[in-house]
Amino acid sequence: MLPRPEHPVIQVEYPDWTDSVVDWSRSYGSDEERMRLAIAISRANVERRTGGPFGAAIFEAPSGRVVSIGMNSVVRYQNCTLHAEMVAFMMAQRRVGSFTLNTPHLAAHELFTSCEPCAMCLGATLWSGVRRVVYGAAREDASRLKFEEGPVFPESYKYLEDRGLTIVRNVLREDARAVMDLYRVQGGKVYNG
Amino acid sequence: MLPRPEHPVIQVEYPDWTDSVVDWSRSYGSDEERMRLAIAISRANVERRTGGPFGAAIFEAPSGRVVSIGMNSVVRYQNCTLHAEMVAFMMAQRRVGSFTLNTPHLAAHELFTSCEPCAMCLGATLWSGVRRVVYGAAREDASRLKFEEGPVFPESYKYLEDRGLTIVRNVLREDARAVMDLYRVQGGKVYNG
Numbered sequence: 001m002l003p004r005p006e007h008p009v010i011q012v013e014y015p016d017w018t019d020s021v022v023d024w025s026r027s028y029g030s031d032e033e034r035m036r037l038a039i040a041i042s043r044a045n046v047e048r049r050t051g052g053p054f055g056a057a058i059f060e061a062p063s064g065r066v067v068s069i070g071m072n073s074v075v076r077y078q079n080c081t082l083h084a085e086m087v088a089f090m091m092a093q094r095r096v097g098s099f100t101l102n103t104p105h106l107a108a109h110e111l112f113t114s115c116e117p118c119a120m121c122l123g124a125t126l127w128s129g130v131r132r133v134v135y136g137a138a139r140e141d142a143s144r145l146k147f148e149e150g151p152v153f154p155e156s157y158k159y160l161e162d163r164g165l166t167i168v169r170n171v172l173r174e175d176a177r178a179v180m181d182l183y184r185v186q187g188g189k190v191y192n193g
Numbered sequence: 194m195l196p197r198p199e200h201p202v203i204q205v206e207y208p209d210w211t212d213s214v215v216d217w218s219r220s221y222g223s224d225e226e227r228m229r230l231a232i233a234i235s236r237a238n239v240e241r242r243t244g245g246p247f248g249a250a251i252f253e254a255p256s257g258r259v260v261s262i263g264m265n266s267v268v269r270y271q272n273c274t275l276h277a278e279m280v281a282f283m284m285a286q287r288r289v290g291s292f293t294l295n296t297p298h299l300a301a302h303e304l305f306t307s308c309e310p311c312a313m314c315l316g317a318t319l320w321s322g323v324r325r326v327v328y329g330a331a332r333e334d335a336s337r338l339k340f341e342e343g344p345v346f347p348e349s350y351k352y353l354e355d356r357g358l359t360i361v362r363n364v365l366r367e368d369a370r371a372v373m374d375l376y377r378v379q380g381g382k383v384y385n386g
Contacts, residue, residue, distance in 0.1 A: 006217045008261075008287035010205035024199045068201075078292045079283050080320035081274065090272050094201035099271045120316030123343045127273040127313065150316045151352035159344035 027064035053183035068092035102129030119150030136176030220257035261285035295322030312343030329369030
């Protein structure tokens, strides 16, 4: 059958540089090590010109094993939903075969993201089943680059915390910001600007 | 090459009943006609057991042409991000080949959704480039079914309105609610419950 324009097919895969940045077999122990991976992903995404300066990774909390990663893929796939965190959620859930990472047969999962999540990603965080969110750069750092974060308020975080999620802020913030600066210097596209 | 579990592939397509509900060639004129399509999609999704009681459609505003549709596909694809609105955004952007529907070479686009968007979908609405959002059932109707909507506040809507989006509420609300009731009677899965 011929493909019909009314029936598009969405397909999302990692870019080809993934395995040069992630060690799928090792244990990432500390918060700093885990954040370093998220930032390395954001940097590779900029250097390889596969997307915006945002990277994420989902870990099994106790083992430190990487379950999935995410990199901003909005321009690569012409798809506004493919922020780094969203790619990481989709890939993790596909890998474990569950629409939530918060189920009795799975260890606790946590999201590390190089930048504070936008409104969409914060909402998805709640549905994803991760129990802890650690971010690097802050909303203001993204705004400085004219990336918008959307309707996120202090109550938004409280809403998540009331449901048992832990939020940790500004881990290796300067390193995460440095990648945003690189993106700007490189003339990268600010697609929501 | 053998597929590796570390490199999942995300693929999203419409379910097979799509063309029995949507007329891709016709013009849907009024808000009621457009909402009726979104609700018909939600109903088909429940009746064909392909997902939760939520449907959406994106229209070219002036022509009334359907650009894309969306149906809750969370359970079908084991993917927490695939709410009806998100599927509609992805499909529309894939079809027009742009990560935003708000560009000079495109007519204004609008989202019709059978239920008030959750926090994730409201954030994505901002990135999607639709200029107008029309919803049927309200947050309370979804909550009655134990579907959660996440951190959405009056300021969230104001944030969108301040950026030029128009929000229209409770169009054919009773019809949209009736599909939720059908889902409950049918014993459908409330995956965020």
